[in-house]
Amino acid sequence: MEKGLFLTIEGGEGAGKTTLIAELARSLHEQGKNVWTTREPGGIPIAEQIRGVILDKGNTAMDARTEALLYAAARRQHLVEKVMPALSRGDIVICDRFIDSSLAYQGYARGLGIEEVRSINQFAIDDMMPDLTFWLDISPEAGLARINSAEEREINRLDLEGLAFHRAVQEGYRKLLADEPNRIIRINAEQPPKTVLNDVLSILKQRF
Numbered sequence: 001m002e003k004g005l006f007l008t009i010e011g012g013e014g015a016g017k018t019t020l021i022a023e024l025a026r027s028l029h030e031q032g033k034n035v036w037t038t039r040e041p042g043g044i045p046i047a048e049q050i051r052g053v054i055l056d057k058g059n060t061a062m063d064a065r066t067e068a069l070l071y072a073a074a075r076r077q078h079l080v081e082k083v084m085p086a087l088s089r090g091d092i093v094i095c096d097r098f099i100d101s102s103l104a105y106q107g108y109a110r111g112l113g114i115e116e117v118r119s120i121n122q123f124a125i126d127d128m129m130p131d132l133t134f135w136l137d138i139s140p141e142a143g144l145a146r147i148n149s150a151e152e153r154e155i156n157r158l159d160l161e162g163l164a165f166h167r168a169v170q171e172g173y174r175k176l177l178a179d180e181p182n183r184i185i186r187i188n189a190e191q192p193p194k195t196v197l198n199d200v201l202s203i204l205k206q207r208f
Helices: 017-030 045-055 064-088 099-109 114-125 140-149 163-179 193-207
Strands: 005-011 035-039 092-096 132-137 184-188
Touching: 005 017, 005 064, 005 099, 017 035, 017 092, 017 132, 017 193, 035 064, 045 064, 064 092, 064 099, 064 114, 099 114, 099 163, 114 163, 132 163, 132 193, 140 163, 163 184, 184 193
Parallel strands: 005 092, 005 132, 035 092, 132 184
Antiparallel strands: none
């Protein structure tokens, strides 16, 4: 049976992940591909319930380790219930965030340690890593400005963090890119959405 393709889209707040995923899926559908789009935390009922706890603005007292463990729990259920079955059918899965978010946000920006958070998630994913990850790199100032100007967007707990936290997230992604340059591809997310899409499609054509 043909193995599917597991793509993940990463980036800080306001990087344009949702826009890219919708347009990328549309483009791949037009090429005759079977494509599934999903998100983390979430994508299935159990994980969506965990997402509600993580992002609830009322949960500002949440401990950083609790947060990391909740992400890993949601990730495991999402993986076995949705991602793995699609890949076993030979389909393409495009996921909004995966393990790299935990490493950048909780591991680096929260100060838990990238390797410590990686070990938590290793238990959850059991070596199931993306075939390719696109990091949409945008300055925290520009990303937060996009969020603040967006209409009908609910502000979640992570959006309430200060600028220093979002800068730390960006630095965390830089470290991950340096460690895995073959899997993680940096995309300039301050470009127009169409240019971002074309950059991603070009890389996919080269790789696959």
